[in-house]
Amino acid sequence: MARRIVRTIMIERNDEISEKKGFFTGDYMLKTKRLGNYLQVAIPSNWENHAIEQILKEVWETPKKLLHQWRMDKTILLNGMQTALSTKVKENDELSLPIFTKGDYGVIPNKLQQAIQILYEDDHLIIVNKPARIATHPNGASDKTTLANGIANHLQEKGETCTVKHIHRLDQDTTGAILFAKHYFAGAILDKKLERREIKRIYVAAIHGKLTNKKGIIRTNIGRDRHHPTRRRVSPTGQTAITHFQLHQYNAKRNISTVLCWLETGRTHQIRVHFSSIGHPLVGDTLYGGKPIFHRQALHAQSIEFIHPITLEKLKVTAPFIDEMSYFYTE
Structure with a gap:
């Protein structure tokens, strides 16, 4: 039986996970909760007197197409009421965004032979410890033995219906931490973070x-x-x-x-x-x-570090070895 040992080696690195977007500095965590298809966000003090549209653009960099859809459908709520995107918010207001849209998983849910080790999961994303000998995602519609298929099965067993989106990939025989988004809004934000090298692995x-x-x-x-x-x-x-x-x-x-x-x-x-x-x-x-x-x-892939796409908290998740580690470390 292979050993499962958590072992992390610290490195000398000068780059820090940080962002600055207008009035947002990324030094705190938003208070959020899920209410049906809506994400409810408590407005912090430094957002006061800023328009909802500015917040959506500068804090989350909401895709233009989605922003237009919300504007036309009038689905953004402030304190439970429909509101214009030009509305300015106050501290402790409750801003509600319809980000939890139901859809298919994007892949065929399938229970894998090897159990998936979940390192972190919330309503927006999931980080798992990828085993060796398994691809990240299917290369064809009939392929159902990948990590994405296993995650879809995990979500199905929990009663969650959402599209599984890999943010980055690992080679089939590489192990470790890998990140998936659980809805379009989080996926779009994480894609931009990856492009700007704001996801450190x-x-x-x-x-x-x-x-x-x-x-x-x-x-x-x-x-x-x-x-x-x-x-x-x-x-x-x-x-x-x-x-x-x-x-x-x-x-x-x-x-x-x-x-x-x-x-x-x-x-x-x-x-x-x-x-x-x-x-x-x-x-x-x-x-x-x-x-x-x-x-x-x-x-x-020993660890992954980034600012959470929705709550803005700093996350660092470490993946323990899940197969023989003797060629990596010796005493």
Whole structure:
């Protein structure tokens, strides 16, 4: 039986999770609650005398199409009453947004053989610990063995009807924290956060060899390998790719280093390609030159950190290992 051990290694990182959007600074958590299809938000003091439309645009960056729909349907409520988007709010007013629209799951709900470990869940999003040997989402309508299918089944068993949307992906054989949205409003906000690099993800990788530098940055473009259908390669004409790394430990007996990585970009196979390109392929990653001494590429998404798309609280969620971890850490 594989061990389940929670182990987190701290890294030296200067970037902080922070945002500034007009009158909103992101230093507090909104008081919210769900009432049927509505999200009810208590107006904080620093929103007073601002118009509802300004709040929707600057705080949540509401998509224009959705904002227009709410305006035309007159479904925004203030203190339980229909109101114009030009209305200015007062502290402790209750603003209600119809964000919980029912729809299908977007994938076929299916109970997976391996139970899904839920790391965090609320009305807006869910973060799970992805096992190895499973894809993030289906590649075709008939595919029902992915993580998204398992999450849809979890929601169905709870009696929740909502569309499952992955915000980012992990390779089939990579484990760790992965984020899904549970409604369109949260999904749209999280997509923008990912695009602006406001969702910080830390990975643990085991690589062959001893690194010369204890920390550094790999800056080489990544493109497709025209000789292989799935492989990527370093290419001057490829997309910009930047990987930061920090050495945690080196095992001389195995000649394996454990490194912590965080990305400025999210290219396919980025960590795998970058370390292979500097002569340190991931353990078990035979596609990029790693030795088959581990049953998969030794890569784990250890943590994910971001500002909650709705409540504005700062979240940091850590994913414990769910399979053999001996190639990552040695005592």
